[in-house]
Amino acid sequence: MTGYDSVTQPESVLERPQVSPPEPWAFPDAQRSQLANGLGVVSYDIPGQYVISVCLAVPMPLDREPRDREGIATIMARTLDEGTARHTAEEFAELLERKGIALGAGVSDAGLVVTLDVSKRHLGEALDLLSQAVREPAFPANEVSRHIKTRLAEIDQERAVPGQRAAIEFSATYFDPGERASRPTAGAKATVSVITPQDLVDFHAANVVPAGATVVIAGDLSDLDVVSEIEQALGSWNGVAAEVVEAHEAARALDATRVVFLDRPGSVQTEFYVGCPGPDHSVHGGWAPYQVLGFVVGGSPNARVDAVLREDKGYTYGIRSGFRPRRRGGMFLTSGSVRADSTVEALGLLLDILDKAREGFTQEETMAGVDFIGRTAPGRFATADAVAEEAAALSLEGLTTEFTTANLQALLDVDADALAAAYDRYVNGEWTVVVVGDAGLYAEGVRALNRGEVTVLPA
């Protein structure tokens, strides 16, 4: 191939190319139906996606857990496939692996999501196994006790990892102690260790039911009758739905505006976890400005936080900010770690940046955020798993991916004024701050910042 004759010498500079407007794109179309048992079925045909992703989302607010059995939803999720009416745990694992099926389950504040990834030709067998796990788990005593021990070991691991330790303490400090949200989703040692197989049987029967649940299937669905496949696997699933209680916004603790410094002597870095209230997806004025704010404040190396703490000061590998919606209400969170000896200065700078953002944003940074969120959507939602996960998560909030589409449309109208109004609506300088680091060296300096009462606790 020959070169271009506009190039007259090797060192000549080609003009910087202009970016042309993006091609039209729409979130994949959904086909929706409902089975007689109340299970919603949503499918997305995405040609070329040869691994099919299935997500079963069962609304199950975490505060349905008995106070003395917190973590039971997580243990249930982890033991659904550890023995069923028809198969032992080992047989079941083998049935999954022989067909290359990845089956997983997890819980959030809004519910249970069971995920399945499988190549197209094994979809039928995979749905049958998903159905058995969801409908007929046996919760064998030895498997339950094993998963409890694993969770207890995991609790120790979480306490040892600075970022996870900070997140746990943040919830405990931020939320009112009466709220389920103030305590770890997967439970504490005292509540997990007493969970029995019968507890799991009862919790499962009361909560894992088809009415109100949604199964999402995404991938290359050509030549598949999706509804019939789902009907065959899950059509005879029955159960009495638990009483529907309107979700409430978890209350913030009365003394949440303060600094908790967890002492981790010898730490070569200090972890920060900083937050204040934020909205959920139903916020008046729309969710789009909050997505943009996350990007502008702390979503890239050039965002406001890292422009200073990373690119100017070199104190951090990266600190991220974002609005995190919950089922009702939400939070604006910023987290990351800095070099230990920069702890005091870095925390002061970080809080100053977050506070100063209340003065507003430039149109240029607003447009950069709008274009980043909007123009990355085709790539972010190009794969079967991303589409299925988005639809499943939204279904737990009573929303569909029509929300995703409408939000991308609304994004186009976000300007600097909208950003300022959105930020000002939630951010008022009343920060809950958790610091994990060497308190002996840095707690006094943090106190001297006068950013709230400082409590030092052992990590």
Next chain:
Amino acid sequence: MPLDYKIAERTLTNGLRVIVSEDHSVPNVTVNLWVNVGSRHEVEGRTGFAHLFEHLMFQGSRNVASGEHFSALMAAGGRLNATTWFDRTNYFETVPRGAMDLALWMEADRHGHLLDAVNQENLDNQRDVVKEEKRQRYDNMPYGNALIDIYAAIFPKGHPYHHATIGSMADLDAASVQDVHDFFRSHYGPDNTVLTLVGDLTPDEGFASAERYFGPLPATAAARRDPVEPLPALSDAARDEHIEDVPSDHLYISFRLPVDDTPEFFASSLAMDIVGGLATSRLCRRLVRHEQSATSASAHAMGFVDGVSLGFIMIDVAEGVSADAVEAAVCEELVRFAEQGPTDIEMESAMAQTERSWLSSLASQEERADHICHFATLQGDSGYINTYLDRLAEVTPAQVQQAAARWLMPQSRAVVAYLKQDGDTK
């Protein structure tokens, strides 16, 4: 199963290999470049340099301001980053089709004219950022240095894989602007780079754009050395024990494996899956399910090109159980596997899980582009993504057994142990 992702390849006169994979499913293009330089090319006293250099590629070049690579492409709807590994360094962005030319122009500017913008200030800044990356990912984490210890234990001093890509603090401190110039001149240039474009474009469009922006760059990279001599399996077991403030005892049991992209590597990789990688692996069944002496067991094979690859088993020892007893059980299972070989069901499971995870990894344009560049750069095969599963399927149970007997025997292990302080279980 046959895959048929479209692949077209052309080499520019300056040596740049350009691969285009047309896929109009979304109006994006992934631009992915692999440079055939990694931490295996680093010299003593300059460990961590390939990675530090990668950071400097975001601090501006002749016509691009510091930080602009991120800011300009993200504002155009790009998602981008770069990574450094033993064998290579990659740079990548997925952008809307209308921003592809800007991405290529910016890539060509830094891959051709980085040194115009390198100075002491941005070197010092990114050195600090990289040191925080090391502290965050390794030094401030329980077990954070385990992989680094594995490399040092299983590969001899002076070997390309003996030191980790992140390098040492002392060597990062020693890096100078002159080192940046020398490294760029030795290793960067179109003749040591592969460019892959995946997405909403035709091969002709991709080749024309590649020629337009990269065609003017001269071939400047030094010739690659030959791969180092193959390493045999360890003949005597090695051990590196750390008594630390960790929540539980962890064992990392590592092995040398044959070089990547060989039937022997595929066989040893399947053996690792069957012994420890699957949910139904022998170690999961025995240690996690039956004896409950471990809360988890996993195994990984990492394919490399310089004479050897790496396999390791990771065991999280259960509270109150002797780590030595667990290690002895692992050794028993290794011997048993080498004697018995895999069952039909084990082979079926390992193949099926590999197939699904391979297809999942090809589902997005960005990961597909990365795979294409990987195998084009390191194995010379731009069509590898379409043939890998068929080649894997040719591996026989006998080959898996032979690989285990040759590479995964107890005497060939190097063990890195992280043990709890004040433990009463040893």
